[in-house]
Amino acid sequence: MTAMTAETVETPAAPEKELPVRDRVQTQGRIFQAGRALLAEGGFQAFGVNAVARKAGCDKQLIYRYFGGLDGLVDAIGEDLAGWVTQHVPEDQGGRFLLTYGDLMERLAELYADALRADPLMRRILVWELSENSPHIARMAEARAKGIAQWIERMRGSLTPPKGADTVALNAVIIAAVQQLVLAAETSGSFAGLPLKSQKDWARAVSAVARMARAAYA
Amino acid sequence: MTAMTAETVETPAAPEKELPVRDRVQTQGRIFQAGRALLAEGGFQAFGVNAVARKAGCDKQLIYRYFGGLDGLVDAIGEDLAGWVTQHVPEDQGGRFLLTYGDLMERLAELYADALRADPLMRRILVWELSENSPHIARMAEARAKGIAQWIERMRGSLTPPKGADTVALNAVIIAAVQQLVLAAETSGSFAGLPLKSQKDWARAVSAVARMARAAYA
DNA sequence: CGGCAAAGTCACCCGATGGTGATTAGGCCG
DNA sequence: CGGCCTAATCACCATCGGGTGACTTTGCCG
Incomplete structure (x- = not known):
């Protein structure tokens, strides 16, 4: 329709008329970001070809062309998130001295909680991991596990855990607790009677985790 | 068709001809069980009117008639699970003496892990809770939190936590860790580098949780 | 027997989904 | 200008989802 044909109803305000960019990489980017956003907002349930x-x-055809379908898009997003831990969990010491291995894990718990609480997308993916076991998702989980291990390795310095402590298991427990609390907080705002809304609530929760980490590694 | 009308083709073997029971309560029961089974097997994703x-x-019409739709069915299932903790986490002491509050929580962690690992339906519902926040689900979570609190209350006896210990927070952390580990185990078979498949793996994990519980309440 | 309420089934509607082949629209280059 | 490659869209398909109204069967009771 040319501009001449009398102002139709929608002419007054056509705010959504983003003309096609005709630029492959940019369009790829838009699809990619749309996927991320959708996942972050509505979780894997709201994630589909049409929605993206x-x-x-x-x-939607472009999703097939540029990513080979939804799976490809998920892969792309996952790949992008491979270094998530490394990118989102800082390795400085926040002005604190880490004197013991327990201090170290306490710090990790705190940082991991912060990072996760700040990243809806990652949270959704974590829930996704619990819901089904597709290869993509498994890969992401593996990458994260490695990231955490690397973080510990790099931050550890000369700190050593006490003899007889099963560090792998203890660390997994600490991370598991943090993760579950953050995930539960989003939907129910509390967990097992512990409120998880305000900043204060979180300070309380993190302090409990910290206490356990320190005590276990004492 | 009367019995006289010559044996029709299907008489020899009619394996799938469950004739309608025409018994309301029984049919209600079948729907109910189908819902539970479906939920347990495929999670909330496989849960729908048609599938049930x-x-x-x-x-499917009967689901609407007898339960008022899917929501009603979910409610029914949820109500049935209201006393889950009380029903599935035993309150005897398994031949052990619980000398400290830490022992108590250690024991709870162990029992809770066992109960959860033995109950696919409950696991699915826990994941569901993390995925969306419908009122039904919220109610279930609340009931569970109460159940845990009651368990502790009943088992506590004269045991008291050390002064200055934030029991609510610490207990929430313990439960959270267990829960996350059990949920993660199902799909990925490990968590943060800790394998969670064999019975031995679980002994290891539970022992780590136990150590933390004891230490934190020391 | 006749009839009636309850149990159960059928046939649809509508919208959304994943997925595909054919088609259009636009820029670039000779 | 005309051709050509490619970005992008369109039109369509089969399927499945939730949901509803009209229908048929069955057993019971007077």
């Missing part, structure tokens, strides 16, 4: 295409403002 | 009806071997 709608959000990206392009035809 | 298929599994129950009746028309």
Whole structure:
């Protein structure tokens, strides 16, 4: 329709008329971001070819062409998140001295909680991991496990855990607790009677984890 | 068709011809069980009116009639699970003496892990809780939290936690860790580098939780 | 027997989904 | 200008989802 044909109803305000960019990499980027956003907002339930295409403002066909379908898109997003731990959990010491291995794990718990609480996408993916076991998701989980191990390795310095402590198991427990608390907080705002809404609530929770970490490694 | 009308083709072997029971409560039961089974097997994703009806071997209309739709069915299942903790986490002491509050929580962690590992339905519902926040689900979570609190209360006897210990927070952390480990085990078979498949793996994990519980309450 | 309420089934509707082949629209280059 | 490669869209399909109204069967009771 040319501009001449009398102002139709929608002419007054056509705010959504993003004309097609006709730029492959940019469109790929839009799809990619749409996927991330959708996942972050609505979780894997809201994640589908149609939804992504709608959000990206392009035809779903392009998802197949550029990513080889949803699986490919998930892969791309997952790959992008491979270094998540390394990128989102800082390795400085926040002005504190880490005197013991327990201090170290206490710090990790705190940082991991912060990072997770700040990243909806990652949270959704964590829940996704609990819901089904597709290869993509498994890969992401593995990458994260490695990231955490690397973090510990790099931060450890000369700190050593007490003899007889099963560090792998203890660390897994600490991380598990943090993770479950953060995930539960989002939907129910509390866990097992412990409120998890305000900043104070979180300070309390983290302090409990810290106490356990320190005590276990004492 | 009367018995006289010559044996029709299907008489020799009619394996799938469950004739309709025409018994309301029984049909209700079938629907209910189908819902539970479906939820346990495939999680909330596989849960829908059509699927339940298929599994129950009746028309989906009956789900609406007898339960008022899926929501009603979920409610029914949830109500049935209200006393889950009380029913599935035993209160005897397994031949052990619980000398300290830490022992108590250690024991709870162990029992809770066992109970959860033995109950696919409950696991699915826990994951569901992390995925969305419908009122039904919230109610279930609340009931569970109460159940745990009651368990502790009943088992506590004269045991008292050390002064200055934030029992609510510490207990929540312990339960959270157990829960996350059990849920993660199902799909990925490990968590943060800790394998969670064999009975031995679990002994290791539980022992780590136990150590932390004891230490934190020392 | 006749009839009636309850149990159960059928046939649809609508919208959304994943997925595909054919088609259009646009820029670039000779 | 005309051709050509490619980004992008369109139109369509089969399927499945939740949901509803009309229908048939069955057993019971007077």
